[in-house]
Amino acid sequence: MGRSTWKYQVFFLFCLILHSQLPFPSSLSTSFSSMPPCSALLHFNKSFSLRKSASFYHPSYPKTASWQEDKHCCTWDGVECDKNTSLVVGLDLTSSWLFGNILSNNTLFFLPSLRRLNLADNHFNGSLIPSEFGNFKSLTHLNLSLSVFSGQIPFEISQLSSLVSLDLSKNGLLVKAPVWKRVIGNLTQLRELLLDRTNMSSIRPNSLMNLSSSLTTLSLRYCDLRGKLENYILCLPSIQTLDLSSNSFSGLLPSSLFNLPNLSTLDLRYNQLVGPLPSHISGMNLIVLSLSSNFLNGTLPSWLSSMPSLESLDLYGNQFVGEIGEFKYNSLKYLNLGYNKLHGSISRSVSRLVNLTTLYLSSNNLSIMLGSEMFSKLKNLEILGLSNNSVSINNNATYALPNLQYLYLDYSNISEFPIFLRLTTNLQSLDLSNNRIYGQVPRWLGDVGNNSLDYVDLRNNLLQGPFPILNSSNLRFIFFSRNNLTGEIPSFICNATYLQVLDLSHNNLSGMIPKCLVNSTFLSVLDLRMNSLHGTIPATFAIRNNFRNINLNGNQLEGPLPPSLANCRDLEVLDIGNNKINGTFPYWLGSLQKLQVLVIRSNRFQGRIGNPKTKIPFPNLRIIDISNNQFNGLLPIKYFKYLKAMMNVNESEALKYMGDNYYHDSLNIIMKGQYIEMERVLTVLTSIDFSSNGFKGEMPKIIGSLKSLKGLNFSYNNLIGYIPSSIGNLTNLEWLDLSFNKLSGEIPSQLTDLTSLAVLKLSHNQLTGHIPSGNQFNTFNNDSYTNNSGLCGLPLSRTCDNHEAKQPPPPTLQQDENLEHENGFGWQAVSIGYACGTIFGMFMGYLMFKIGKPKCLVRMVKLEQHIMIRRLKKNAHKRGGRR
Ligand SMILES: *[C@@H]1O[C@H](CO)[C@@H](O)[C@H](O)[C@H]1NC(C)=O
Ligand SMILES: *[C@@H]1O[C@H](CO)[C@@H](O)[C@H](O)[C@H]1NC(C)=O
Ligand SMILES: *[C@@H]1O[C@H](CO)[C@@H](O)[C@H](O)[C@H]1NC(C)=O
Ligand SMILES: *[C@@H]1O[C@H](CO)[C@@H](O)[C@H](O)[C@H]1NC(C)=O
Ligand SMILES: *[C@@H]1O[C@H](CO)[C@@H](O)[C@H](O)[C@H]1NC(C)=O
Ligand SMILES: *[C@@H]1O[C@H](CO)[C@@H](O)[C@H](O)[C@H]1NC(C)=O
Ligand SMILES: *[C@@H]1O[C@H](CO)[C@@H](O)[C@H](O)[C@H]1NC(C)=O
Ligand SMILES: *[C@@H]1O[C@H](CO)[C@@H](O)[C@H](O)[C@H]1NC(C)=O
Ligand SMILES: *[C@@H]1O[C@H](CO)[C@@H](O)[C@H](O)[C@H]1NC(C)=O
Numbered sequence: 001m002g003r004s005t006w007k008y009q010v011f012f013l014f015c016l017i018l019h020s021q022l023p024f025p026s027s028l029s030t031s032f033s034s035m036p037p038c039s040a041l042l043h044f045n046k047s048f049s050l051r052k053s054a055s056f057y058h059p060s061y062p063k064t065a066s067w068q069e070d071k072h073c074c075t076w077d078g079v080e081c082d083k084n085t086s087l088v089v090g091l092d093l094t095s096s097w098l099f100g101n102i103l104s105n106n107t108l109f110f111l112p113s114l115r116r117l118n119l120a121d122n123h124f125n126g127s128l129i130p131s132e133f134g135n136f137k138s139l140t141h142l143n144l145s146l147s148v149f150s151g152q153i154p155f156e157i158s159q160l161s162s163l164v165s166l167d168l169s170k171n172g173l174l175v176k177a178p179v180w181k182r183v184i185g186n187l188t189q190l191r192e193l194l195l196d197r198t199n200m201s202s203i204r205p206n207s208l209m210n211l212s213s214s215l216t217t218l219s220l221r222y223c224d225l226r227g228k229l230e231n232y233i234l235c236l237p238s239i240q241t242l243d244l245s246s247n248s249f250s251g252l253l254p255s256s257l258f259n260l261p262n263l264s265t266l267d268l269r270y271n272q273l274v275g276p277l278p279s280h281i282s283g284m285n286l287i288v289l290s291l292s293s294n295f296l297n298g299t300l301p302s303w304l305s306s307m308p309s310l311e312s313l314d315l316y317g318n319q320f321v322g323e324i325g326e327f328k329y330n331s332l333k334y335l336n337l338g339y340n341k342l343h344g345s346i347s348r349s350v351s352r353l354v355n356l357t358t359l360y361l362s363s364n365n366l367s368i369m370l371g372s373e374m375f376s377k378l379k380n381l382e383i384l385g386l387s388n389n390s391v392s393i394n395n396n397a398t399y400a401l402p403n404l405q406y407l408y409l410d411y412s413n414i415s416e417f418p419i420f421l422r423l424t425t426n427l428q429s430l431d432l433s434n435n436r437i438y439g440q441v442p443r444w445l446g447d448v449g450n451n452s453l454d455y456v457d458l459r460n461n462l463l464q465g466p467f468p469i470l471n472s473s474n475l476r477f478i479f480f481s482r483n484n485l486t487g488e489i490p491s492f493i494c495n496a497t498y499l500q501v502l503d504l505s506h507n508n509l510s511g512m513i514p515k516c517l518v519n520s521t522f523l524s525v526l527d528l529r530m531n532s533l534h535g536t537i538p539a540t541f542a543i544r545n546n547f548r549n550i551n552l553n554g555n556q557l558e559g560p561l562p563p564s565l566a567n568c569r570d571l572e573v574l575d576i577g578n579n580k581i582n583g584t585f586p587y588w589l590g591s592l593q594k595l596q597v598l599v600i601r602s603n604r605f606q607g608r609i610g611n612p613k614t615k616i617p618f619p620n621l622r623i624i625d626i627s628n629n630q631f632n633g634l635l636p637i638k639y640f641k642y643l644k645a646m647m648n649v650n651e652s653e654a655l656k657y658m659g660d661n662y663y664h665d666s667l668n669i670i671m672k673g674q675y676i677e678m679e680r681v682l683t684v685l686t687s688i689d690f691s692s693n694g695f696k697g698e699m700p701k702i703i704g705s706l707k708s709l710k711g712l713n714f715s716y717n718n719l720i721g722y723i724p725s726s727i728g729n730l731t732n733l734e735w736l737d738l739s740f741n742k743l744s745g746e747i748p749s750q751l752t753d754l755t756s757l758a759v760l761k762l763s764h765n766q767l768t769g770h771i772p773s774g775n776q777f778n779t780f781n782n783d784s785y786t787n788n789s790g791l792c793g794l795p796l797s798r799t800c801d802n803h804e805a806k807q808p809p810p811p812t813l814q815q816d817e818n819l820e821h822e823n824g825f826g827w828q829a830v831s832i833g834y835a836c837g838t839i840f841g842m843f844m845g846y847l848m849f850k851i852g853k854p855k856c857l858v859r860m861v862k863l864e865q866h867i868m869i870r871r872l873k874k875n876a877h878k879r880g881g882r883r
């Protein structure tokens, strides 16, 4: 430690020399007119209107509303005058509902004596910051944060050489390098500088070393700063609060920071810093240390647990290894070590952190015993996250965590409900999903978080018996899917008025769907798929409802679809497949502007599809599966003509999953000949499945205009005529199944343009002539073509007559070995990061298997390998036959 102190002194000497060379401010020239300050303030006030929405923070009120002309302005709310001179020296109109522009002729600039000016949290409607701000030569404090200014920070700000505190944050302003240079050169008195959410992308990190040496607070969050954060840059001897979070700083974590003698808050979250924490530090005064979401590694040094005043330690999302040390002091209130590679048990000292409100250790390799010894003293705990570790529960002793609000114990290998939950009356979120909890849900669970419980996730356990009664009337999210719950959906669910997501899929629930669920105006996701529900779908969908996803697949529901479903104006997904629903095609759903997925497969629908009754039916439909019914008549040309969403999916857009932050839409569909359940559905997936019905007539040419289609299945119908060559236009097509029809004529050579095609099924038709070759056609085998007596050429053994056959072109195989090896496609694990809902990846593919629950975290996903291979293929042309 002695050695590092010595180095540190040399380092500060260097800083001093540097600061002593700074230019000194010269005097200002002023051009203030002489308007009496009270009238200047009145005019200033008149230039705005008052809008409550102009202020963001609560509580807020319009200070200027009480300003009265007949009283001296020194008595007005927010106005401060010098006692001796009666000059207006301070104006504090924070959160005062002011709305309107500030122009350069505003009478505010007739108040030259101002020393403190605070206009934060108002709405100046995108005004530029007038250069006249530079005229307040006595100004020591200027705060214009969060007040909707726009444009650049004017260089005149650098003339305010008396400024002690400058806060221009949260306006989205731009700082250019020359202005920045002046600001840091001239404002040598600055103690606080806050520029959060200012675009500083053209500023080099090493300019930070010229900042005023008296700086105590520097906050540059979300400033788009990038580059290496070298040790020498941050020579700020007086700094107490340093916040450089949410930038793109890279390189090693500067160890010099930990030696700054007065530092109490260090926040470097969300950068790209690497390397270990220093093993020794000289300062011991840190109160807040936030280094989460970087790439830091190594073990946790002992000084971390020996800092007497540390209250908040956030190392979430790094690569730290080793064990959590013994905390020597009990000052911690916030401890977040989640998403690292820590192992061992939690040290006993954690149980003494009596002031702890957050303990988040999720996603490590820790072994944790949940028992009284560990947690009985943590009476202030509000957030406890232990997910994705190995947790065992000792339910022998009862103890309480009376203030617990959030409990995350998913993926923690537990097999029973933790009994301490009985006494947690303030619980809001309970996540016990993906464990091995078996048997009946204890009755007492119903009283947990009596009137606060909002989110309950018991997905993927081994729960049995009847549906647990939950007494909270605040419930908004219930996830009980993938258990073995039996009995009916209880009527208490009708008391949960604000329910938004109800996911009971993959259980053994029987009985009918409660009417109240369908009548809800809050419910957005109703997922009851894969149960044994019977009866009809209640016909009471309210006029204004909020349904986004209704999934009733795999039950025994019967009767017709209720026409009131058409009230679901926000519906995106409707899946009632695999039931016994009857009636004719629900053309009236065509008016639902947001409907993207319609699955009615394997029911008892019948009759013709007919013509649409709305002008542009199903404008957003991307997936339609009406297979396995008794539809007949011609294929519905007029619908195909309008399926806009199947014509122009923008594949280059950031990939998105269907669904919302809480619930990712999942689907059962036949894809490439296999029935699969997709846990996540990407919005680029588009398919049509009309298989196993009684459709007759020809395939319409118009199909070729649905350019975004990935899958087309017309198999097992009675289609006749030629395969339209326009299908060659469907260049995104990955599977095409026309088998078991009565199609005749040749296979159009245009189909070889379908370079994405992985599965082709044309068997059991009456096709004739030569099988085209080239591209994907060189990869299909006999099975694609069997039982077409007139087909000839490879891969069939039947050769074509010279007469009828064109000379087959030499095979130009573009197959990748992997593709051959994997027989079409395979699965590969790839690690990506994703933000909630949006994937900023560079790959394609729509099948993602979920491993974790939807949180904005890095997860392992699997994706379709063949799609990546397809890209590689484009470069890798190879010659040679296959079979
Ligand atoms: C300030 O200037 C604008 C136009 O630049 C004008 O519309 C407005 O009336 C002026 N306000 C005062 C108080 O002079
Ligand atoms: C500092 O301020 C003075 C007076 O406003 C000005 O003349 C000078 O150019 C400024 N210096 C820098 C480096 O901006
Ligand atoms: C820590 O990260 C650095 C930079 O990425 C790397 O060079 C070093 O090997 C890592 N150390 C350990 C112990 O993993
Ligand atoms: C816990 O917090 C209280 C109130 O802030 C404080 O008085 C007490 O010293 C703290 N306990 C520890 C061990 O830091
Ligand atoms: C809990 O109590 C049971 C029976 O009293 C005992 O067998 C078991 O070992 C105890 N478990 C723990 C973790 O103390
Ligand atoms: C589900 O529960 C039923 C009835 O209790 C039982 O017969 C069945 O075996 C259980 N299934 C599973 C997968 O546990
Ligand atoms: C529903 O709420 C009412 C009134 O609060 C109550 O009387 C009733 O018992 C509740 N029903 C269920 C099933 O919880
Ligand atoms: C549906 O809800 C409305 C009010 O939201 C209520 O008046 C009506 O009785 C309910 N209908 C059914 C069948 O529950
Ligand atoms: C539809 O099913 C219901 C119930 O199974 C039955 O009563 C009704 O007759 C059926 N309607 C048609 C048109 O088949």
Ligand SMILES: *[C@@H]1O[C@H](CO)[C@@H](O)[C@H](O)[C@H]1NC(C)=O
Binding pocket: 701, 702, 703, 704, 705, 726, 729
């Ligand atoms: C298929 O593409 C060709 C060439 O771009 C175009 O002329 C034809 O109209 C398209 N056919 C259909 C049905 O979209």
